[in-house]
Amino acid sequence: MLKLNQPDLLRQQCLVNGEWCDAMSGAREPVMNPATGETLASVPQFSEAETLQAIESANQAWQAWKQLTAKARGALLNAWAEKMMAAQEDLARLITAEQGKPLAEARGEVAYAASFISWFAAEALRVDGSVLQSPQANQRLVVVKQPVGVCAAITPWNFPAAMITRKAAPALAAGCVMIVKPAEQTPLTALALGQLAVEAGIPAGVLQVITGDAAQVGKTLCDSPVVRKLSFTGSTEVGRLLMAQCAPTIKKLSLELGGNAPVIVFDDADLDAAVAGIMASKFRNSGQTCVCANRIYVQDGIHDALVEKLAAAVADLQVGDGSRAETSQGPLIDTQAVEKVQIHIRDALDKGATLVAGGQPHALGGTFFQPTLVTGVTQEMRFAREETFGPVAPVFRFRDETEVVSMANDTEFGLAAYLFTANAARQWRVGEALEYGMVGVNTGLISNEVAPFGGVKQSGLGREGSRYGIEEYLELKYLCIDVSR
Numbered sequence: 285m286l287k288l289n290q291p292d293l294l295r296q297q298c299l300v301n302g303e304w305c306d307a308m309s310g311a312r313e314p315v316m317n318p319a320t321g322e323t324l325a326s327v328p329q330f331s332e333a334e335t336l337q338a339i340e341s342a343n344q345a346w347q348a349w350k351q352l353t354a355k356a357r358g359a360l361l362n363a364w365a366e367k368m369m370a371a372q373e374d375l376a377r378l379i380t381a382e383q384g385k386p387l388a389e390a391r392g393e394v395a396y397a398a399s400f401i402s403w404f405a406a407e408a409l410r411v412d413g414s415v416l417q418s419p420q421a422n423q424r425l426v427v428v429k430q431p432v433g434v435c436a437a438i439t440p441w442n443f444p445a446a447m448i449t450r451k452a453a454p455a456l457a458a459g460c461v462m463i464v465k466p467a468e469q470t471p472l473t474a475l476a477l478g479q480l481a482v483e484a485g486i487p488a489g490v491l492q493v494i495t496g497d498a499a500q501v502g503k504t505l506c507d508s509p510v511v512r513k514l515s516f517t518g519s520t521e522v523g524r525l526l527m528a529q530c531a532p533t534i535k536k537l538s539l540e541l542g543g544n545a546p547v548i549v550f551d552d553a554d555l556d557a558a559v560a561g562i563m564a565s566k567f568r569n570s571g572q573t574c575v576c577a578n579r580i581y582v583q584d585g586i587h588d589a590l591v592e593k594l595a596a597a598v599a600d601l602q603v604g605d606g607s608r609a610e611t612s613q614g615p616l617i618d619t620q621a622v623e624k625v626q627i628h629i630r631d632a633l634d635k636g637a638t639l640v641a642g643g644q645p646h647a648l649g650g651t652f653f654q655p656t657l658v659t660g661v662t663q664e665m666r667f668a669r670e671e672t673f674g675p676v677a678p679v680f681r682f683r684d685e686t687e688v689v690s691m692a693n694d695t696e697f698g699l700a701a702y703l704f705t706a707n708a709a710r711q712w713r714v715g716e717a718l719e720y721g722m723v724g725v726n727t728g729l730i731s732n733e734v735a736p737f738g739g740v741k742q743s744g745l746g747r748e749g750s751r752y753g754i755e756e757y758l759e760l761k762y763l764c765i766d767v768s769r
């Protein structure tokens with residue numbers, strides 16, 4: 285059973301207009317622990333009617349929220365971030381229980397999530413406009429920034445806290461209000477964040493958290509002309525659907541979709557640094573992040589040495605329940621995730637790849653999977669085309685820079701890429717040539733609140749975090765003032 289220091293953080297109702305509510309039908313969905321299969325709690329199954337109520341409450345709340353000074357909004361956001369950090373251990377336990385990641389990673393996620401709130405509390409103070417040089421002597425031209433309005437966020441299960449705050453914090457800082465629909469696997473962290481927002485004094489209706497039928501809730505949010513913006517993180521497939529659903533109301537969109545991150549290791553790289561970077565990027569959250577290394581390209585000259593070091597590092601990973609201190613690899617989120625990993629491995633082995641380590645479900649059973657290393661992978665295999673989203677490191681071999689840049693760019697995705705080389709000119713050259721929104725050079729960890737997170741091509745639209753992130757929640761308004769009368 286889940287034990288929390290602050291038991292009222294385990295919320296099993298939706299937060300609408302400052303009230304904790306059930307679905308009108310009374311329908312509920314269980315929330316499972318992927319490590320044990322245990323039912324942790326259950327949450328309401330909202331449908332269209334309750335979603336419409338949340339939209340109405342959001343619109344009412346917006347009228348007062350947008351009138352607050354940026355300083356006042358920032359102070360409330362800071363109070364929310366402080367509450368989160370005070371409840372870091374409880375939030376981490378909730379994340380590990382419903383999502384599976386090791387507790388140390390979950391604690392890190394809470395701090396990462398809170399960092400977006402503090403960052404945007406400060407960015408609120410820096411939203412400004414401009415005065416333009418007028419082509420007419422009698423006119424003054426002024427540009428101001430105003431909040432977009434009622435926003436919605438649909439978030440994934442892999443970062444149950446951070447994907448919410450990375451959207452809600454800039455929205456609230458800009459003067460928008462937000463309705464959050466978390467993933468069905470991880471609603472408990474989202475509801476706990478709602479509770480902490482209430483405790484921080486964020487007014488009713490400004491941040492609402494609703495759980496339920498994704499297709500119905502999503503369609504209602506997309507169809508509503510009151511909702512002016514949707515921010516989504518998840519699969520490219522659902523992103524495409526939401527984009528189409530938002531077309532009739534011409535909604536603003538931020539989409540953070542699938543990745544297929546290449547890691548390129550050149551002959552001149554520091555091999556230990558490359559292995560540390562690959563391990564951090566590949567096996568974080570058991571390979572379930574959209575910036576996880578999906579393809580590892582290793583140059584001929586160091587291929588065998590790198591594979592040997594990588595195999596040793598993979599062998600050191602400790603698979604287990606994330607609540608155990610020694611665990612570095614938790615379970616995968618569900619059985620479909622395990623199936624996807626197995627399909628990708630089987631496809632590669634059938635086409636001639638070599639299994640160096642792992643490759644099977646773990647002896648612990650359930651959705652635990654052995655950390656896996658495969659070599660001899662080629663562009664014809666699924667590993668090259670699809671996001672595996674699991675603890676599998678597929679190693680490709682390459683000859684030269686031109687060849688590897690072409691292989692790395694040969695995908696419809698363009699979120700994150702990584703390269704390891706000691707050559708400064710090559711760092712620039714390849715960094716510029718990679719068609720990705722984010723490039724890590726000699727590092728496998730690139731995410732923080734200060735940097736613009738987002739992709740090109742079919743990895744999405746817009747940027748989250750950073751000073752650019754708040755712009756996604758602001759509209760420019762131009763005033764032309766005749767000063768002659």
Ligand SMILES: NC(=O)C1=CN([C@@H]2O[C@H](COP(=O)(O)OP(=O)(O)OC[C@H]3O[C@@H](n4cnc5c(N)ncnc54)[C@H](OP(=O)(O)O)[C@@H]3O)[C@@H](O)[C@H]2O)C=CC1
Nearest residue numbers: 439440466467468498499502518519522541542574671673
């Ligand atoms: N970019 C990223 O960070 C992520 C990428 N992925 C990729 O997607 C694959 C599948 O993961 P999965 O969880 O199925 O991802 P989804 O895209 O299905 O889920 C992400 C979010 O979208 C919601 N959603 C699903 N269908 C609809 C719909 N018709 N209308 C509105 N919202 C909807 C989900 O709700 P609900 O949970 O209630 O169904 C969840 O909140 C992964 O293997 C991975 O490759 C997955 C998660 C995150």
Ligand SMILES: O=C(O)CCCC(=O)O
Nearest residue numbers: 442443517573574575731
């Ligand atoms: O979309 C994801 O997979 C979550 C983002 C991970 C990160 O912020 O590094």
